[in-house]
Amino acid sequence: MRNQGTDIFTVKSLPAFNFGYRMRLKEYDLNGIVKDLELILPEYVSDDIETKTILSDEELVIMADSTRIKQAFLNIIKNAVEAMPSGGSLVLATKEVRFADIASGFTGTRLARGPCALLTVSDTGMGMDEITSEKIYEPFFTTKQGVDKGLGFPMAFSIIQNHHGSVKVESALGMGTTVNVYLPLLRRELLRISPIPLPSSFASADYYEKYGYLNRPPKAELFL
Numbered sequence: 001m002r003n004q005g006t007d008i009f010t011v012k013s014l015p016a017f018n019f020g021y022r023m024r025l026k027e028y029d030l031n032g033i034v035k036d037l038e039l040i041l042p043e044y045v046s047d048d049i050e051t052k053t054i055l056s057d058e059e060l061v062i063m064a065d066s067t068r069i070k071q072a073f074l075n076i077i078k079n080a081v082e083a084m085p086s087g088g089s090l091v092l093a094t095k096e097v098r099f100a101d102i103a104s105g106f107t108g109t110r111l112a113r114g115p116c117a118l119l120t121v122s123d124t125g126m127g128m129d130e131i132t133s134e135k136i137y138e139p140f141f142t143t144k145q146g147v148d149k150g151l152g153f154p155m156a157f158s159i160i161q162n163h164h165g166s167v168k169v170e171s172a173l174g175m176g177t178t179v180n181v182y183l184p185l186l187r188r189e190l191l192r193i194s195p196i197p198l199p200s201s202f203a204s205a206d207y208y209e210k211y212g213y214l215n216r217p218p219k220a221e222l223f224l
Contacts, residue, residue: 023065023162027186030060030094030117037073037092044078048087056095060117061186064163072159075152076121076179083125083177091122099182115185122178128171136169 038053045051080090097118128136136153160167164184171177 023068025063025065027061028064028066028069030062030119030183031055033064033066033070033073034092034094034119036066037070037077040074041077044074044081045090046081046087049081049084050089052089052091054091054093058096060094060096062117062163062183063186064183068159069163072156073119073121073181075156076181079152080121080123080125080177080179083123083127088124088176089122091120093120093122094118096185097182117183117185119181119183120178121181122176124176127173127175127177128169129173133169133171 034053034055041051077090077092084090095118096115099114099116157167160181160183166182168180168182169177170180
């Protein structure tokens, strides 16, 4: 298990929305990722918002690019905070659930039956009606005035999809919002640690130049 303490996470380390970004996947405990986010919450949460974190007693080991997944979670948290201009309550919680036991209403990758890690971000803000809840996945959709470009949640959703995750949003006007993020738990018995050799032609720079590839695949790298 990768030591969570070896990663230094700051707001400035978050990359911009970059379609050419290559994910670097490693083992992480979802609880450790949430603890890292707790350290920077004071930069975003005003004194009139009460924050609470409820973490699973068990490790929730996922394969993730820690910088990208933290960016996704932070975008969701920022949306929750902005929905409470007059104060309220923000709760972050993690636990293990079985995907087969969860009702419908998801957007994103359909997870396989079995255990998965769940992060919930709940706020007591103004909430959303059903039409708005469906539109928040669309780039540039926003109900906010000013400089907001409507990219925060779509960016978060894209990152979660790239981690083979799903999202479910529960909200009602005047009743707050809960964003549920489901990520597959690491199944060690399926992990292949022996590299599979490729034909020499695939390793040649001439191959990529000939067929016009600017970047060599894959876009996700596994680090053990």
